[in-house]
Each structure stands twice: as C-alpha cells, then as structure tokens.
Amino acid sequence: MTPLLAKAAVIATMVGWYIIRFRYARRSRRTPVSLNAHGPRETVLLLTSLTGLGILPCVYAFTGFPAFADYPFRPALAWIGLVFAAGALALFRVTHKTLGRNWSISLELREDHRLVTDGIYRYLRHPMYTAFWMWAVAQALLLPNWVAGPAGVIGFGTLFFGRIGQEERMMTERFGQDYRAYTARTYRIIPWIY
Numbered sequence: 001m002t003p004l005l006a007k008a009a010v011i012a013t014m015v016g017w018y019i020i021r022f023r024y025a026r027r028s029r030r031t032p033v034s035l036n037a038h039g040p041r042e043t044v045l046l047l048t049s050l051t052g053l054g055i056l057p058c059v060y061a062f063t064g065f066p067a068f069a070d071y072p073f074r075p076a077l078a079w080i081g082l083v084f085a086a087g088a089l090a091l092f093r094v095t096h097k098t099l100g101r102n103w104s105i106s107l108e109l110r111e112d113h114r115l116v117t118d119g120i121y122r123y124l125r126h127p128m129y130t131a132f133w134m135w136a137v138a139q140a141l142l143l144p145n146w147v148a149g150p151a152g153v154i155g156f157g158t159l160f161f162g163r164i165g166q167e168e169r170m171m172t173e174r175f176g177q178d179y180r181a182y183t184a185r186t187y188r189i190i191p192w193i194y
C-alpha cells in the first residue's frame with residue numbers, strides 16, 4: 001500500500017457510496033413525506049458531515065493540502081483502513097436495501113412509514129450510522145494527515161451525536177410502544193456495547 005493508493009481508496013469509497021445511495025435516493029424522492037422533522041440545525045449537521053467526510057479528504061487527496069499536518073504513512077494502518085472502507089460499503093448497501101422506501105437523508109417519516117426491525121435492524125437500531133462510523137475510521141487510517149484524516153470522525157460524529165436523540169424521539173412519537181420495545185432489545189451502533 002502506498003500513500004497514493006490510500007488516497008485513491010478514500011475517493012473510491014466516496015464514489016462507491018454515491019453509486020449505492022443514488023438508486024435509493026431517487027426512489028425515496030418519489031415516496032411522499034408525511035412528517036418533516038428537520039430544520040436549520042439538521043442542515044448545519046449535514047454540512048458538517050459533508051465537510052469532514054467529503055470536502056476535506058477530497059482537497060487533501062487531490063492537492064495535498066494541508067501538507068503541514070502530514071505524518072509518516074504506515075502501510076499496515078492503511079490496509080486496516082481499506083478493510084474498514086470495504087466493510088462500510090457492504091453495510092451501507094445492506095442497510096439501504098433493508099430500509100428501502102423508509103430511508104431519507106434527513107429526519108423524515110414517509111407516508112405508510114414502516115418500522116423496520118428485520119435483517120440487520122434486528123440487532124442494531126442504526127446500522128447505517130455504523131457504516132458511516134466505519135467509513136470515518138477508514139479515512140483516519142488511510143490518510144496520514146492530522147486534518148484530513150480525523151475530519152470524518154469529527155464531522156460525522158457531530159452529525160451522529162447531534163441527531164441521534166432527535167431521531168429516536170421522532171420514531172418513538174410515531175411508533176410508540178413498538179419503538180420502545182425495539183429500543184429495549186437492540187443496541188444503537190455496536191452489538192453488545194452501545
């Protein structure tokens with residue numbers, strides 16, 4: 001593994017993510033929204049995540065900026081990063097497939113929204129966010145730069161912790177006892193831990 005290949009892997013993850021999401025995003029746009037729970041705060045959170053997982057690593061991969069924050073490249077770390085990136089994309093695909101029309105980029109509920117508790121959602125309430133965390137960790141392991149590397153963890157972490165409470169409240173308001181029971185028997189993003 002070389003620094004150039006590691007940068008290519010980060011860009012390939014973004015492209016892969018976009019290809020997977022594109023299909024589902026188009027379908028979800030055609031499904032009417034019944035409750036829109038997002039406001040300016042959500043927009044700021046989404047932009048923060050986009051900056052950390054998208055803009056900063058892209059700028060670094062294509063221009064090398066900010067070079068002052070570079071540290072020595074470690075191939076072994078980058079290989080682990082590659083495994084995380086591949087795992088993130090696989091999980092991303094599975095979660096999109098399982099959520100289907102119930103997915104949205106922001107906090108929304110669709111008409112006829114179904115509470116999904118099957119497939120991987122039987123074990124975790126937020127496996128798509130697990131996929132994003134894995135991607136963010138992959139970026140940190142692949143890019144030997146103190147700004148562009150950890151930017152994904154910080155950017156997505158901000159979105160995650162800023163949104164998770166609100167998302168679960170929204171789901172509880174809509175699904176009541178069903179979601180409470182679902183919460184009681186599942187973990188958020190890491191099985192048996194959190």
Ligand code: SAH
Pocket residue numbers: 095099102103104105106107108109110114115116117121125126127128129130167171
């Ligand atoms: N937090 C989930 C989904 C992320 S997409 C995950 O990480 O896998 C965000 C949207 O998914 C939310 O606006 C909500 O409408 C929907 N959603 C979240 N959990 C859901 C579930 N268990 N069943 C159906 N829809 C869900």
